Amino acid sequence: MRIIACYKVARDERDMAVAPDRSVALDRCGLLVGDYDLNAIEAAAELATASGGEAGALTVGGEETRDSKLRKSVLSRGVGNLTIVVDSSLAAPDADVTARVLAAAATKVGYDVLLCGEGSADRYSQQVAAQLATRLEVPFVNAVSRIELADGDLVVERTLEDEVETLQVPLPAVLAVTSDINTPRVPTMKDILGAGRKPVTELSLDDLGADLPASPVTTGPELAPVSHQRSATVYEAGQQDEFFGALRRLIGKDAK
């Protein structure tokens, strides 16, 4: 069974500095693989162990996907190989572009199961997996909270708002896993040293023959949110009486 976990390299917003005009310099922030993607990578590793199959990882993006520390980090988490699709035009891809390129790459590499996280660390649109499956014309299940093998198919548990479904999914298929499906492993020193020897394949959009139509979407600059001006009257612990007095007036319990 060939299992591929898809992940996205995102910026670490904790490094983000906001200018007075609300603009942000994201390209100066560090890089990371989102927590939800780590769940997909762990699920791929576990499914490969259970099936005696092979787990790989796949990402698409700009230059940032070449970051050697992140590559090693991904390869130290139980997957045996990595495929990256790099193009400068993929620096800030939306769900549509990401799904198109992932579909082309997955078709080229070959797969039985494609695993995605719940959403990316930056956009969290929760769209890529669904669009990827539709493009590939294969079955899709999101909110997958457990995966088991069953005679060549998978049996998965899907945790919805109102019920939990147990589903038989024929392969090939795309699954999006929840954040509580597993606890991603913490790589050991041996895992990290071994990661450097695992194969990485770099593909270009030309290699994939991916046809990316012009996007109908025009986007503005990415800005920090407008901060709402509130009076911010803050009392210290010793001023509880004053605080509760003000709160009672605020909710109309006492005259203003």
Added chain:
Amino acid sequence: MKVTRAVVYGEAVSAYPELCAGAKELADEVIALVVGSAEDAEAVARLGVPVQLVVRSGDLRLDDHWPAVCRVVGELAPQLVLLRASTRVRSLAGSLAVVTGLPVASDPVAISVGEAGVAYQSVRYGGATQQESVAPAVIAVVGPGLFRPAGASEGGSVTVLEVEVSAGPVRRIAQAPRTEESVDLTAADMVVGVGRGIGSPENLAKAAAAARALGAELACSRPIAEGLGWLPKSRYLGVSGATIRPELYLALGISGQVQHLVGVNGAKAIVAINKDKAAPIFAQCDLGLVADLEAVLPVLAERLA
């Protein structure tokens, strides 16, 4: 300014008052698509909108109806598709995007219509940044609270669609109802929100008791629902959770990360109690108290009685 046509869809009838009200502000013509029973369709039609009904086949999963929904929406060719966010609907949105070629706006915090089409504000990094996008036509997946619900109105109708629905490749072996309660935080005048600073399930119980005494709904930040699992996910506020506009939001042990504030900024008043004087919430509130919740929780309800 409005687009010509909007189609709205939500899993539950209760989603339509908000969806229809929002769509009427943004489009000249609003069509409500319902997958369900004739009664469901009648209930939605009472909002004064034309309803197109795909009769729900009881033997099939709701997801098995998505190909039909995609065909119907594709033929209607709307400029705006408003979907009420849910796990199943996020899957539908992905198929619909590929079938129609329309971009998806996931959990936008604002939608408007201008010269260039539908404009929407998306949040990134859990609310740390926002970005406006414009497209001639859009599929928007929206959570509760973005629009104010519409009341009953005349002029509704129901058309039953003749569409073929069949079982998909994914087969259901079993299903079990989840005990997780559903709650409408958007309807409450007063909401008490708890964050990690609440410290313990015992303190959470005290906060819940205070909320009951005040006639307030209890809500939380995402880590309380997702990481700790102390409250159901339906009670978390902020990005991909609920957006509220109550008269008062009382934040207990909430640090005030942007991810959370996005969901509560619409409150008329924000009042915060937190023992960390440096918590960002104190710069974003109307009234604050720097105090240990261990000491404040026992007297909270009584002091506000």
